[in-house]
Amino acid sequence: MKFLPYLLKHLRRNWIRTLSTVLAMALCIFLFCTVQSVLAAVNSMLDATSANRLVTRHAVSLVFDLPLAYGARIQSVPGVKQVAISSWFGGSLPAKKEGKDQAAAEAGADSSTTDWSNFFPNMAVEAEPFLAMYPEYDIPEDQYRAFLQEQRGALIGRKLASKFGWKPGDRFHLESFIPDYRKSDGPFEFVVVGIFDAKEGYPSTDTNVMYFNFKYLYEGMGRRVNAGTFMVEIDDPEQAAVVGKAIDALFENSDAQTRTETEKAFAAGFISMAGNLALLLNGIGLAVAFTILLVTANTMSMAVRERRTEIAVLKTLGFSGGQVMGLVVAEALLLGLLGGAIGVGGSRAIMWALTSTPGLKDMLAGIGLSSLTLKPAVAALGLAVSLLLGFAAGFVPALGAYRSRITDMLRTV
Amino acid sequence: MAMVDVRDVRKVYRRGSEELPVLNGLSLKVNEGDFVALMGPSGSGKTTLLNLIAGIDRPTSGDVVVAGTNVARLSESDLASFRSHNVGFIFQFYNLIPVLSATENVELPLLLTNLSKAERRERAATALKVVGLADRATHYPRQLSGGQEQRVAIARAIVTDPKVLVADEPTGDLDSRSATEILDLIETLNREFKKTIVMVTHDPRAAHKAHTQYHLDKGVLTN
Numbered sequence: 001m002k003f004l005p006y007l008l009k010h011l012r013r014n015w016i017r018t019l020s021t022v023l024a025m026a027l028c029i030f031l032f033c034t035v036q037s038v039l040a041a042v043n044s045m046l047d048a049t050s051a052n053r054l055v056t057r058h059a060v061s062l063v064f065d066l067p068l069a070y071g072a073r074i075q076s077v078p079g080v081k082q083v084a085i086s087s088w089f090g091g092s093l094p095a096k097k098e099g100k101d102q103a104a105a106e107a108g109a110d111s112s113t114t115d116w117s118n119f120f121p122n123m124a125v126e127a128e129p130f131l132a133m134y135p136e137y138d139i140p141e142d143q144y145r146a147f148l149q150e151q152r153g154a155l156i157g158r159k160l161a162s163k164f165g166w167k168p169g170d171r172f173h174l175e176s177f178i179p180d181y182r183k184s185d186g187p188f189e190f191v192v193v194g195i196f197d198a199k200e201g202y203p204s205t206d207t208n209v210m211y212f213n214f215k216y217l218y219e220g221m222g223r224r225v226n227a228g229t230f231m232v233e234i235d236d237p238e239q240a241a242v243v244g245k246a247i248d249a250l251f252e253n254s255d256a257q258t259r260t261e262t263e264k265a266f267a268a269g270f271i272s273m274a275g276n277l278a279l280l281l282n283g284i285g286l287a288v289a290f291t292i293l294l295v296t297a298n299t300m301s302m303a304v305r306e307r308r309t310e311i312a313v314l315k316t317l318g319f320s321g322g323q324v325m326g327l328v329v330a331e332a333l334l335l336g337l338l339g340g341a342i343g344v345g346g347s348r349a350i351m352w353a354l355t356s357t358p359g360l361k362d363m364l365a366g367i368g369l370s371s372l373t374l375k376p377a378v379a380a381l382g383l384a385v386s387l388l389l390g391f392a393a394g395f396v397p398a399l400g401a402y403r404s405r406i407t408d409m410l411r412t413v
Numbered sequence: 414m415a416m417v418d419v420r421d422v423r424k425v426y427r428r429g430s431e432e433l434p435v436l437n438g439l440s441l442k443v444n445e446g447d448f449v450a451l452m453g454p455s456g457s458g459k460t461t462l463l464n465l466i467a468g469i470d471r472p473t474s475g476d477v478v479v480a481g482t483n484v485a486r487l488s489e490s491d492l493a494s495f496r497s498h499n500v501g502f503i504f505q506f507y508n509l510i511p512v513l514s515a516t517e518n519v520e521l522p523l524l525l526t527n528l529s530k531a532e533r534r535e536r537a538a539t540a541l542k543v544v545g546l547a548d549r550a551t552h553y554p555r556q557l558s559g560g561q562e563q564r565v566a567i568a569r570a571i572v573t574d575p576k577v578l579v580a581d582e583p584t585g586d587l588d589s590r591s592a593t594e595i596l597d598l599i600e601t602l603n604r605e606f607k608k609t610i611v612m613v614t615h616d617p618r619a620a621h622k623a624h625t626q627y628h629l630d631k632g633v634l635t636n
Contacts, residue, residue: 002524009512313508316469317522317569318497320490406469410504 007331010303018335021299025339025386026346028292033347033374033382035281041372044204051237053133054244055086055266056230059257062088065180065226066256071126073250079234079243084130085214087228089181091174091188092119093164120160122174122210124217125231127155131211133233136202143168143194151216153193157207161195168192180225181217188220206371232260289389296393300332304397311401312409321402328398329391336390340383347382348374415478416577416609417443417466422475424461424632435461436472437632443625445576448603448610450623457629459613460581466611467579468496480576497525501570501608503580503599507562509554509569515541516550519568526573540568543606544598560591567598571608578602580612584619596622 011018056074058064068085075083127148131137139147139155146168147153156166166172175187190212198205218225234243244260251258304311314324351374355361364372424436435458443449451459464470465477468484477484480499487495496502509518519537528536541547544564554562563583570578580599584592600622602608612623620626628635 002530006513006517006521006524009517013512309508310510313504313510314521315493316467316496316502318493318525318573320493322490323493323525407464 003327003330007327007334010307010331011334014303017299017302021296021335022339022342024292024295025336025389026342028288028389029340029343029382029386030346030350031288031343032285032385033344033378034350035285036378036381037347037351037372037374039281040375040378044371045206051240051262051264052081052234053263054232054234054240054247054260055263056232056247056258056260057228057266059248059259062228064256065228066230066258068227070251070256070258071227071230074230074232074247077243077246077250079236079239079246081233081235082129082132083233084126084128084133084231085124085227085229086126086130086231087124087214087217087225088178089122089124089174089176089212089217090178091122091176091181094173094175094187120163120208120210122212124214124228125211126214127211129233130231131155133231136199136205137196138199139194139196143196146193147211147213150191150193151213151219152189152191153213154190155194155196155211156192157209158195158197159206159208160210161192163208166192166195168194181221183220188216229266231263289385293389293393296332296335296389297396299335300328300394300397303331304328304401308404308409311404312406315406316410325398325402328401329394332390332394332398333387334390336386336388336393337383339390340386343386344374344379344382348379414445415442416445416447416480417441417611418476418478419462419466420476420478422462422465422472422477424458424465424470425473435632436465438475439629439633441627441634443609443611445609446603446607447625448600448623449612450620450626451611451613451629452615452617452620452626453629453635458632459629462629463579463581463611463613466577467500467502468492469502497522497573499576501573501575501578503563503567503570503578503583505582505585507554507559507566507586509562509565511554514551514553515546515557515565515568518554518565519572521569522573536572537568540572541565543571543602544568558591559587560594563587563591563595564598567595567602571602571606576609578608578610580610580614582613582615584614584616592616592619 056066056070058066065087071083071085074080125131131139131144131147143155147155154172161167164172170192171189172192173187173189176182196207198207214227232243232247234240240262244262247260248258311324314327315321319327351372353360354364355372419439419441422436422439423434426433426435439458439462441462451462453459461470465472465484466479468477468479468487472485475485479495482495482499484492484495510521513521516534516537519540520533523533523536526533538547538550541550544567546561546564546568549557549561549565552561554565557565563586567583578599583599584595587595596619599610599612603610610623612619614620626636
């Protein structure tokens, strides 16, 4: 500790270079922590998926839907237990306009009065088979029956219900951003008939979601809508690949070819929409970390080169090679730690902003990332990475200082 | 008693396959409390001899015994420890750390001891007082004149109370008046504090302050 003031004074010596290095390190750790937190949130979402559930969607893109008749044909595939339509409705609450009657605003809602900041996941499902596939949902029996009976009924997850203060009997309207699901006579009206929780033993289950009857959507749109996806429950998770192939083979020569994958793969694909998100994000993180390593190593090399005479003086005064090496490494570690602390702080701040800002937090919840947060383990890992980068950057110059001969360095002008 | 005993020392530098002999079987004794000046033309081996005595370089052959320790046979870490306890080095260009104040520069060698911060500060203040710079304790090197910087460097050299002071052209970068002040200070350290001093110089005036003058030429003593 008695060397700390000495180290700090050296860091202040060329403060612009120190600041830029610390900020570069901070950016690296900020990206690292943020990327890891996003991946953790994605993994948390993926953990909530089941191995015996498959999703069949249009082979080209989720944007295209599938004929309703596919459901019965999928059901006929050996190994399939049950099939349920599940369509992403993409609905949002109409905006509350100041100075206008809320009911009128809701009734007359169009695209210009829709409040997209209140976006949350809402799905039109074939209620009975769909809910039978989700043992993780804890739905009171009477509310489950009410959901089956009430066409406009909405089954709301606990988290979502808490957010809007909904309770059974409440009414609200939803307006979809998908043109095929927008009625000319205004938004869809829903009645809260049930609120479900996650059963014990399913900690990753997200209850920030709403389900309603596909039949309501179908009838409401004049029976002109198809299925967004089919949820398929299979008998044996080991056979997921075989069953998925068999389903896709059924529609190989049709206009709407299908792509069937496990719910986990589907969720991952939904999040990334392209390629391997983890690989992409980790790749970016690694590239940034490597660049910062070079920047910091360059800084430390310059610092040591500039101080050759001073290092010689320290050794002349009695500092051993190991002690001088320790001082250089400690300086690099200090740079790393400062950058790491700022990076972790920045990442924490952005997480807080993302999950607290109206609109942003709803967007994240809408894609299943409501659990986005900087976990202590990720923050600690970020600091460890910053120290590792500092050490790696400082080691070679420090070794040079360790090995250098006093007389050689004193001759340097 | 000899504080410095250099026995038949050879020092050869190698540049590739070429050998450059700098000291050729040189022997020298400096008694405790003595003040010795080493003179000679450039390249005669004065600074090399001084570096060997200070323990910052090793002879190719021969022995260099300083304060009873043969520094030629010490390991690197033991040599560092030897320097911190026994030798104070005064450079021609002062070589103060620019980001540290006068007190902090003087305190630097004491960081290797187990002294508390207060004790270190007290000793640094005493050393600065000895060199007459008590009122410049908080000044940084850039705020000091050349003579004052060299005084701080001398304070740094004496703060650990070493047995031997080695000075490599301590007045080489100073004007005449500052040089006189520094020489007087070095003389005082020898006379009043009984420090054994070995000084390399080109300046005959500086050499006259010493008790004994040695002349080197081509790696051997000529007197």
